[in-house]
Amino acid sequence: MSFVSRTALRICPICEATCGLVLTVDDDAGRIDSARGDRDDVFSHGFICPKGASFPELDNDPDRLRAPLVRRDGELVEASWDEAFAAAAEGLQRVIAASGSPSVAVYLGNPSAHTIAGSLYAPGVVKSLGTKQVYSASTLDQMPKHVSCGYLFGNPVAFTIPDLDRTDYLVIIGGNPLVSNGSLATAADFPGKLKALHKRGGRLVVIDPSRTRTAELADRHLAVRPGTDAALLFAVVNVLFDEDLVELGRLTDHVTGVEQVRAAAADFPPEAVAAHCGIPAEDIRTLAREIAAAPSAAVYGRIGTSTVEFGTLTSWLVDVVNILTGNLDRAGGVMFASPSIGSAPRPPRPGRGFATGRWRSRVSGHPEVLSEMPAVALAEEIETPGQGQVRAVITIAGNPVLSAPDGPRLSEALDTVDFMLSVDPYLNETTRHADVILPPPPPTRTAHFDVALSGAVVRNNARYSPPVFALEDGRPDECEILARLALIVLGMGPAADPSLVDDQVIGATLGKEVNDPHSPVSGRSVEELTAMLPAGPGYERRLDMMLRLGPFGDGFGATPDGLTLQKLKDAPHGVDLGALTPRVPEVLRTASGTIELAPEQILAEAPRLHASLTSEPGFLLIGRRHLRSNNSWMHNLPALSGGTNRCTLQIHPDDAARLGLEDTAVVTGPGGKLEVPVEITDAIRPGVVSLPHGWGHDEPGTRLSVAAQSPGVNVNALNDGTLLDPLSGTAVLNALPVEVSRAG
Numbered sequence: 154m155s156f157v158s159r160t161a162l163r164i165c166p167i168c169e170a171t172c173g174l175v176l177t178v179d180d181d182a183g184r185i186d187s188a189r190g191d192r193d194d195v196f197s198h199g200f201i202c203p204k205g206a207s208f209p210e211l212d213n214d215p216d217r218l219r220a221p222l223v224r225r226d227g228e229l230v231e232a233s234w235d236e237a238f239a240a241a242a243e244g245l246q247r248v249i250a251a252s253g254s255p256s257v258a259v260y261l262g263n264p265s266a267h268t269i270a271g272s273l274y275a276p277g278v279v280k281s282l283g284t285k286q287v288y289s290a291s292t293l294d295q296m297p298k299h300v301s302c303g304y305l306f307g308n309p310v311a312f313t314i315p316d317l318d319r320t321d322y323l324v325i326i327g328g329n330p331l332v333s334n335g336s337l338a339t340a341a342d343f344p345g346k347l348k349a350l351h352k353r354g355g356r357l358v359v360i361d362p363s364r365t366r367t368a369e370l371a372d373r374h375l376a377v378r379p380g381t382d383a384a385l386l387f388a389v390v391n392v393l394f395d396e397d398l399v400e401l402g403r404l405t406d407h408v409t410g411v412e413q414v415r416a417a418a419a420d421f422p423p424e425a426v427a428a429h430c431g432i433p434a435e436d437i438r439t440l441a442r443e444i445a446a447a448p449s450a451a452v453y454g455r456i457g458t459s460t461v462e463f464g465t466l467t468s469w470l471v472d473v474v475n476i477l478t479g480n481l482d483r484a485g486g487v488m489f490a491s492p493s494i495g496s497a498p499r500p501p502r503p504g505r506g507f508a509t510g511r512w513r514s515r516v517s518g519h520p521e522v523l524s525e526m527p528a529v530a531l532a533e534e535i536e537t538p539g540q541g542q543v544r545a546v547i548t549i550a551g552n553p554v555l556s557a558p559d560g561p562r563l564s565e566a567l568d569t570v571d572f573m574l575s576v577d578p579y580l581n582e583t584t585r586h587a588d589v590i591l592p593p594p595p596p597t598r599t600a601h602f603d604v605a606l607s608g609a610v611v612r613n614n615a616r617y618s619p620p621v622f623a624l625e626d627g628r629p630d631e632c633e634i635l636a637r638l639a640l641i642v643l644g645m646g647p648a649a650d651p652s653l654v655d656d657q658v659i660g661a662t663l664g665k666e667v668n669d670p671h672s673p674v675s676g677r678s679v680e681e682l683t684a685m686l687p688a689g690p691g692y693e694r695r696l697d698m699m700l701r702l703g704p705f706g707d708g709f710g711a712t713p714d715g716l717t718l719q720k721l722k723d724a725p726h727g728v729d730l731g732a733l734t735p736r737v738p739e740v741l742r743t744a745s746g747t748i749e750l751a752p753e754q755i756l757a758e759a760p761r762l763h764a765s766l767t768s769e770p771g772f773l774l775i776g777r778r779h780l781r782s783n784n785s786w787m788h789n790l791p792a793l794s795g796g797t798n799r800c801t802l803q804i805h806p807d808d809a810a811r812l813g814l815e816d817t818a819v820v821t822g823p824g825g826k827l828e829v830p831v832e833i834t835d836a837i838r839p840g841v842v843s844l845p846h847g848w849g850h851d852e853p854g855t856r857l858s859v860a861a862q863s864p865g866v867n868v869n870a871l872n873d874g875t876l877l878d879p880l881s882g883t884a885v886l887n888a889l890p891v892e893v894s895r896a897g
Contacts, residue, residue, distance in 0.1 A: 161621040162191060162725050164601045165205040166267045168783055170334035171603050171610075172197035172205050172341045173726065176621060183622060185209040185597060195727040196614045197341030202334060203781045207792040211596070216789055216856050217578045218592035229580070229590065234627060238637060238647035241589045244572035245641060248545040251571075254642065256544040258286035258531060262551025263294070263784055269692050270593070270631035272604035275549050277654055278635055281642040285512055285521070286543055292528045293556055294456060295337055296881040297464035299523055303507030304752035305472060307742030309523060310608055313472050313487035314338050315451035316733055317346040317611050320485040322447035324358045324440070326382055326471065327457020327887075329365040332778045336455050339603070340611040356447075358440065360385070361457065362775055363803070363843060364836040375440070376838045378431040379773045380888025382454070383463040383762055385430045385437060386470035387421035392441035393477050394418060400445070402479030407737055410751030414473060417751070417759045429766045431838070445478050449485025457775070460887045462765075465880035466758045476750060481737070488733035489740050492607035493615035493716060494699035497706065499671045504742025509754075509880070515541045519882050527882030528557045529874030535566040545572040549635070554582040555785045555849050558872035558884050559824050564852075576634055579786055580856035582849065591638075593631035597621035602696055615700070615716060616727035632692045655691030659683060659698055666702060673708030682709050693718060705730050754880060774822065774871065774889040777803065777845040785847035788860040800865025801832035803843040804893070809833045817896040820844070822871030822889060828896055829866050842893055844868040846886070 163174045173194025177187040188208040190201035221237030222229040232240070248257060259279050265271025279287055291299070303309035315323060315338055328336065330343040340346060347357060347370055359371040360382065368374040377385055393399050394415045401408055423434035430437075444450045454471040461467065472481065480486030510520035516533045519526055526534075531553065534543045546567060554560045554567075560582070567573060567586035575584040578592045593599070601618035624630060629637070629651075636651035645653075663679045666672040674682060686694045697718035700706050707715030721728060743749045781793040788794065802818050809831065812818075818831050820842065829844065837843055849867025850860035869886070876885035 158186065163208070163597070163618045163621060164603065164616055165208060166596050166601055167204045167208070167211070167787075168334045169336050169339050169606055169609070170197070170202070170341045170343070171339055171606055172200055172202070173616070174201065174205055174208060176208070176597070178621060185212050185621070191726060193726040194616070195729040196610075196612065196616065200342035200345065203793065204783060204787070207790050208596075210790040210792050213595075214789060216858055217595060218580060218590060221592065222580070222587075222590040224588040229587070234629065235647070237589055237591055238641070241574050241591065241638065242641045242647040244574065244588055245545060246644065248572050249642070252542070252544045254282045255284045255286065255541060257282050257284050258288065258534065258543045258546045259284065260528070260531065260546065260548045260551045260553055261289040262549060262553075263290040264550040266605040267603070268550075268631060269600060269602055269604060269696070270635055271550060273692060273695060274632050274635035274639070274654070277639040277658075278547065278549070278642065281639040285526070286534060287525050288528045288531050288553070289525055290528070290551065290556065291523070291525060292881065292883045293460070293886065294883075295459055296522060296883045297459045297468040297878055298337060300465045300509065300881045301469035301472065301755070304755060305469065305748055305750065306740060307504045307506050307744070307749075308740060309507060311489055311740050312337055312609050313475065313481065314490055314609055314611055314733065315453040316485050316488050318349070318732070320350065320449050320451045321355045322358075322444060322450035323347075323350060323355065324360065324444065324450070324452040325367060326360040326452065326454040328453065328455030329361070329367045329778055331366040331370065332780045337609050338453060338611055339606045339609045356443070362838045362841045363777070375432050375436060378429070378838070379457075379775050379841055380461045380463070381426070381430040382458050382461070383467040383470055384421060384426040384766060385432060386467065386474060387418055387759070387762070388423045388426045388437045389441040389444070389474055390414065390418040390470065390477065391421050392423065392438050393445060393474070395422070396442070398441065398445035399477045400479045401476065402483065404476065404479065404481060404737060404748065407741070407747050408476060408750055409745060409747045410749055413751035413756065417756050420759070420763050426766060444474060449483065450478060450480050451475065451485070451487050453487070457887055460776075460883060460885065462876060462878060462885050462888065463758060463762055464878035464883050466755060466762060469755050473750065476748065482735045484732070489736040490608050490610045490733060491613050491704050491730070491736065493613070493703050493705050493730060494604065494607060494696070495703055497673050497702060497704050497708070498739055501738040501741065501746065503744055503746035506742070506744040515539070522882050525882075527877060527884065528553060529559065529877065529884050531557070532559065532563040532566040535570060544570055546570050546574075547638070548573075548575045548577065548583055548587070550577060552581050552583045552785045555847055555867055555869065558869045558874035558886070560849070560867050560869050561825070576631065576638075579789070580854070581785065582852045582855060585852065585854040591634050593634060594624060594628060598624050599630050600690075600692065612732055613730035614727055615705070615721055615730060617696070617718065617721040619722065632690070636691070652691050655695055658695060659686070662698060673702065673706070673711050677709070685709055687718065758880065770890045771840070772891050772893050773841050774820070774868075774891045775841060775843050775887045776868070777843045779845060782845070782847065785850075788847065788850060789857045791859055794859055794863060799863070800829070800845055800848040802829045803832045803834050803837050805837050805839040805841070806833050806835055807839050808893070812893060813895050819894050819896050820871060821892040821894070823875065824873035825870050827866045827868070827871060842891065
């Protein structure tokens with residue numbers, strides 16, 4: 154017997170690089186045999202990493218749930234989709250009737266940012282509930298960047314993206330993009346872009362406590378003490394003012410608050426912070442001078458600058474340096490993407506600005522940030538009786554028992570809720586507590602468009618991947634799952650038509666657009682525009698609408714050469730929309746209409762930072778990324794297990810010798826202690842230890858057979874969640890004080 158295989162194109166959904174893949178498809182078996190890079194992809198040009206190459210294993214993983222699970226007599230058992238939706242409706246409506254929809258908490262995991270459903274339909278579930286109990290992986294990752302951008306630009310999703318292809322001088326702080334592939338900078342082939350930087354005579358500086366793979370490529374590696382990046386950057390700002398190196402360039406008339414920043418930086422000369430940061434004062438001065446002198450420069454900070462005590466202050470200072478040196482919004486500096494599904498350009502105008510704390514959490518009084526509560530607050534909101542106590546939990550693509558601090562406490566808390574529902578393909582450390590699990594289909598059976606990540610691309614583009622395989626009869630995709638949950642919450646029952654959700658969103662969006670005098674469809678009929686949308690799934694109709702209304706769209710015929718979803722389908726390797734272009738003042742939404750460089754909420758943190766300069770803790774724990782890993786669910790793929798992808802405690806040889814460490818160490822943190830294998834390496838700074846996150850696959854009741862063979866330890870069990878960045882509610886996952894001793 155012989156068969157003819159075919160190929161299909163697909164955007165990789167695993168990390169933020171969004172590389173194009175060519176899949177070899179076995180239609181007879183209904184599976185993917187292999188994946189390689191798509192050389193014709195307009196964005197990734199054939200680049201692929203080990204995670205992308207493992208896409209077939211991800212799609213074919215036998216541990217993926219193929220049918221819903223419903224808890225009966227204490228056990229999770231397979232059920233039909235009708236039975237599962239009915240059980241979801243009964244459980245949610247029971248809790249809502251008894252305690253109100255505000256008693257239902259929603260947790261959104263990291264993979265939500267990589268799917269159409271997570272970006273377009275998960276918010277509908279939250280909106281239908283009307284709950285303020287919303288949590289996500291953002292407060293375990295990038296929320297400080299949202300807050301700092303919100304205060305600076307009035308827009309919390311106006312991320313500043315390093316213009317990697319044109320910069321002359323790149324500074325990477327707290328990031329390891331050769332391993333992570335980049336984050337909040339969607340850039341396929343980050344390694345190739347760094348090599349191209351050197352080839353054109355540019356320079357790379359890496360600031361990191363560890364000599365990472367990225368640091369090994371650097372012209373200079375500054376092994377900073379963890380958690381001190383804010384002090385280091387304040388000292389850079391001090392030098393810029395002290396040596397008259399500030400030059401705003403074309404932004405001069407668009408920036409306010411410069412003198413307030415000058416005054417705040419006066420307390421942070423390099424000599425005052427050098428010992429605290431572990432970096433000589435002259436090295437700090439050299440860094441400031443070189444950034445200012447470079448023809449173009451981009452300072453890019455990532456998770457090591459976010460998940461620390463001064464995360465928002467650090468994120469703000471990254472862009473303060475870019476702004477003061479004239480490197481914001483210009484080629485080779487840091488720029489703003491123009492998402493193909495964003496708004497078409499409007500005339501510059503002042504906005505409402507940005508604020509947090511519109512409400513506070515019930516138990517500890519944490520301020521709301523972007524309509525979310527800190528992930529670390531979820532357990533106490535479940536445990537603490539009283540009005541507003543969380544009585545039901547919905548998780549969407551998340552595993553906070555492993556990814557959030559004090560996972561054991563959260564695990565116990567989840568066992569006490571009246572109802573728990575998970576939308577997730579795996580029975581993992583979190584979903585094992587659920588009463589109903591609704592598994593989305595494998596990636597090849599869903600369409601793909603990078604809704605969320607299009608706002609962080611290093612080069613504007615638009616790409617769409619249709620499903621490779623049709624869904625099995627009766628199986629809903631994730632968009633339908635979430636749409637039906639939204640209708641269930643509204644009391645419309647498990648059999649309500651999910652297209653109602655799409656019709657409502659389309660009608661509301663077009664109604665707003667036709668009444669906006671600056672919209673490309675101003676004054677037209679909603680009915681006329683709706684009729685122009687294609688027949689097909691609701692998500693395609695919504696994507697087509699968003700593309701047509703976007704900055705490159707056809708304006709529903711007003712610009713015939715513009716983008717539509719059909720044009721993306723006709724260009725399977727994507728459409729290149731060009732290099733990033735200046736967007737100030739268009740992108741600004743501050744009340745003043747300027748870049749507000751000196752937000753009082755952020756400057757109020759400066760005295761607390763200054764007081765920390767005398768602190769001398771012992772060991773500081775930092776995280777670690779592996780090239781063949783991303784989050785907890787990646788540990789279940791055979792191609793990505795073993796090798797260097799191990800859960801070990803990295804420690805400097807001098808520290809290991811002093812403590813007598815050889816094979817195993819005991820690490821004790823505020824939340825508990827762990828016994829973990831030791832990996833002795835001079836790549837890490839003395840006084841610092843490193844453990845990767847997402848491990849700890851030894852909990853009973855899970856179905857992760859590969860991960861369970863090498864479970865590792867849950868680093869977040871060391872963390873009691875009490876240390877937070879106060880401005881963003883983000884947990885301190887890096888620079889966590891710990892004690893290290895020899896086992897036994």
